[in-house]
Amino acid sequence: MQALVFDGPGRIRYEPQRRDPDLCAPTDAIVEVEVAGLCGSDLHPYLGREPAAAGVVPGHEVVGRVLAVGTEVAERRVGERVLVPFSTSCGRCARCAAGLTARCERGALFGYGPPDDPAAGLDGGQAERLRVPWADASLRLVPAWMDDPTALLCSDNLPTAWEAVARADPRPGRALVVVGLGAVGLCAVAVARAHQVEPVVAIDPVPDRRARAVALGADLALAPEDALAAGVLDGGAPAVVEASGSADGQRLAFRLTEPGGSCSVIAVQTDERFAFSPTEAYDRNLTLRFGRANVLVTLPLVVTALADGRLRSPAEVCVTHPDVALRDGPEAYARFAAREPGLVKVAFRP
Ligand SMILES: [Zn+2]
């Protein structure tokens, strides 16, 4: 099969003939990939900020068709259109039962490897086919009415944004600030609109991304330096989402959270330290929340909100490059890492 392969920081290779994945356990399924996302999180290994095994297929956002199932898969059937959340969940452990599906005791992230050792880690979805452990618990049917770009966002960015906004304790009629307007931040703007907060304030240094936030319903889109200017957000906002993943973004989000407010940090963290001191946090009585979203728990809320019209799909604004061939993957990674204006999300079509 065709696949992209991570060979180490800065090195993504197109491989035209990689070995197809096999069913390794009776609870596995094989998914034929129809569309696979390139996520901001994929840049952490690519830029050397986070480890991934050399030789692994990257990618953790997938929509496709079930191609084969193991003998113990009871719910999923060959031919079903499914989305694959970014991590697997067994559906049987205490954490899964508690709704902490992203931290399943047997779960793993797609795309970090090591390759050729199915017991130790998983290949990702930037390939023609993908092995999915715990298929019954991990795979979700895509509603027939949902288009591919929206379904792709539902495998990660949109439920992640939903959970980020919920953790910021949005208050109807009060401000909600989103710091960082990559795909998750833009999705958070759309989700905030669905929560009746007012105003929705979007912050990013890149003008193109601010324009996209306005297209998704942001009332105000600001450069970071302008957000701290007197009179703009005096005293801060009660609900702030940090979606940039940078220390500067985290510090700004912290400073923009009003005393007693909630600051929800959703971006993957690669720093050793918080961008603010314990003393500063104590002095503000903030609620701080961190961590990976539980897609399996949040996805039904997102699908319902899309279906009843409360949430407008941000796919048209976010998925800027919806039809990229895998052979163009190395170039797509380089352009994404360079923060090319106009490029927010690439979707590979194997
Ligand atoms: Zn992702």
Ligand SMILES: [Zn+2]
């Ligand atoms: Zn589990």
